[in-house]
Amino acid sequence: MDLIHLTNWLYSGAGFCVGFLVGVTGVGGGSLMTPLLILAFGVHPSIAVGTDLLYAAITKACGTVVHGLYRTIDWRIVGWLVAGSIPTSALSLLTLFYLDIGVTSHELITKVLSGALIATAATLLLRKKALALRPSVLSDTNSRRTAAMTVAFGAVVGVLVSISSVGAGAIGVTALMLIYPHLPMRRLVGSDIAHAVPLTLLAGIGHWILGSTDLHLLGSLLIGSLPGVFLGGRVSIGVPDTALRLALAATLIITAVRLLF
Numbered sequence: 001m002d003l004i005h006l007t008n009w010l011y012s013g014a015g016f017c018v019g020f021l022v023g024v025t026g027v028g029g030g031s032l033m034t035p036l037l038i039l040a041f042g043v044h045p046s047i048a049v050g051t052d053l054l055y056a057a058i059t060k061a062c063g064t065v066v067h068g069l070y071r072t073i074d075w076r077i078v079g080w081l082v083a084g085s086i087p088t089s090a091l092s093l094l095t096l097f098y099l100d101i102g103v104t105s106h107e108l109i110t111k112v113l114s115g116a117l118i119a120t121a122a123t124l125l126l127r128k129k130a131l132a133l134r135p136s137v138l139s140d141t142n143s144r145r146t147a148a149m150t151v152a153f154g155a156v157v158g159v160l161v162s163i164s165s166v167g168a169g170a171i172g173v174t175a176l177m178l179i180y181p182h183l184p185m186r187r188l189v190g191s192d193i194a195h196a197v198p199l200t201l202l203a204g205i206g207h208w209i210l211g212s213t214d215l216h217l218l219g220s221l222l223i224g225s226l227p228g229v230f231l232g233g234r235v236s237i238g239v240p241d242t243a244l245r246l247a248l249a250a251t252l253i254i255t256a257v258r259l260l261f
Helices: 003-025 029-041 045-069 075-098 101-132 144-164 170-179 185-209 215-238 241-260
Strands: none
Touching: 003 029, 003 045, 003 215, 029 045, 029 101, 029 144, 029 241, 045 101, 045 144, 045 185, 045 215, 075 144, 075 185, 101 144, 101 170, 101 241, 144 170, 144 185, 170 185
């Protein structure tokens, strides 16, 4: 087996592992795949981000189909998130275009990605404490304040995802738990995954136009990730939540430090 074919199978193996984590927890797409491509395979940060965004759009679409079949998506929440994220994503892509992404983006993407990874790890570790401290005003899921907070959060995610490919997953689900504390967890996860599809698709197309995607790499990742997503979804019930959350948080912190130094 020559080096090229070996590398393709390594990409597929990485895609399977990350896809499995996405299927189990809803976390791991941008948080793990982008730094994995940068650190393990030496992919340029802009190419890693752009390719991962299209990868996430396809894998999250598969997850949306599953959650849609089980009716665990709140399309009202998805609509509010999209109302905030799509405009800021488009604005972020325009900013990257004027910054000349091929020349100046390496340091920007690395720093934003590291910060997003640390924030994701923090939400995994402090989720219960954050929920305990949530203000009582967030109990009304139908108020205008709640809708405005959802749109505002979507706007923040739109920027993070477009620049670093990280922002949904643990951050998204934890924020939705704070805003909608009375909704079932499966419904929040399903809504977060459904929101990620149009956002990552838009951001991914934007990076493709900017020339920062590798379609050959994308295909190799998807060969492994799609079976991983479905398998992870099937076994998710039996995985100890606390152990998985701690292991994933440690991995994210180590990766963020490695990217910075």
